[in-house]
Amino acid sequence: MRIEVALYCTEDAELTPLLRLGAGACAGIxxxxxxxxxxxxxxxxxxxxxxxxxxxxxxFHAASTIMKEEGPLAVYKGWLPSVIGVIPYVGLNFAVYESLKDWLIKRNMVNKPDDSAELSVLTKLGCGAVAGTVGQTVAYPLDVIRRRMQMVGWRDASSVITADGQAKTPVQYAGMVDTFRKTVQNEGFRALYKGLIPNSVKVVPSIALAFVTYEVMKDLLGVEFRISD
Incomplete structure (x- = not known):
């Protein structure tokens, strides 16, 4: 999205953090x-x-069974919190990465005017990791809600095991707000961040590598950007 915007906007247009967030969010949705x-x-x-x-x-058996037993739209259960979560997740990833990278380049140009301001691969990886951490942490509760909503209506779902080891009937949710309410009410606010660390171990490096790959491909394609003031 950033490549397209940069190529087609006028010379005076600026890729502000807000534009970056919006472009990233639209692409993610x-x-x-x-x-x-x-x-x-x-x-x-x-x-x-x-x-x-x-x-x-x-x-394929899972997809056909879900649509047959729960309706054709069942494969989109939890879509709303996912869409809402895309804005802080993908949007912040793009905005934080590009803004942090531009800030570092500008600082290099001020501190070392005679040297190249280009950032190293390791520095870009660091920017990507920071962006991934911010986006992941802000949007993660919505990911938890999405996963729980995906289980609603599954008549053959396994029993839920509580902390005391007692099995009980899986909680049924009526929608996104109801899922938030019951999750916090039954398990506390920290339940919205269950699995954050192992998920970050997977997501943060992948985002960092994705941004670096994006930069490499941009260089190979010969696409250049003017840093806005």
Whole structure:
């Protein structure tokens, strides 16, 4: 998105943090919406166990079973919190990465006017890691809500095991707000960040590498950007 905006905007246009956030958010919403059914199926396949009354045999069997038993729109359960989460997640990733990178380049130009202001690969990786950490932390509660909403209506879902080891019927949620309320009410605010650390171990490096790959491809394609004042 940043490449397209930079190529087609006028010379006086500036890629402000707000524009970067908006461009990143729009790109993320489109990509997420197109692939969301597969994310829904992945969530169901991930949580099923050997004790599940009926097991999905694979991706296509899971998708067809979900649509047959729960309706064709069931593969989009949890889509709303995902869309809302894309704004801080993808938007902040783009905004933080580009703003931090531009700030470092400008600082290099001031401190070392005779040297190249280009950032090293390690520095860009660091910028990507910071961006991934910020976006991931802000948007993670919505990811938890999304996962829980994806389980709603699954009649063969396994029992939920509580902290005291007692099994109980899985909690049913009526929507995004209801999921937030019941999660905090039953498990406390910290429940919204369950799994944050292991998820960050996967997401933060991948975002950092994605941005560096983006920069390398940009250089190979010969695309240049003017840093706005």
């Amino acid at each position: 489109i990509a997420m919406s197109a692939t969301y059914p597969m994310d829904m199926v992945r969530g169901r396949l991930t949580v099923q166990t050997e004790d599940s009354p009926m097991r999905y045999r694979g991706m």
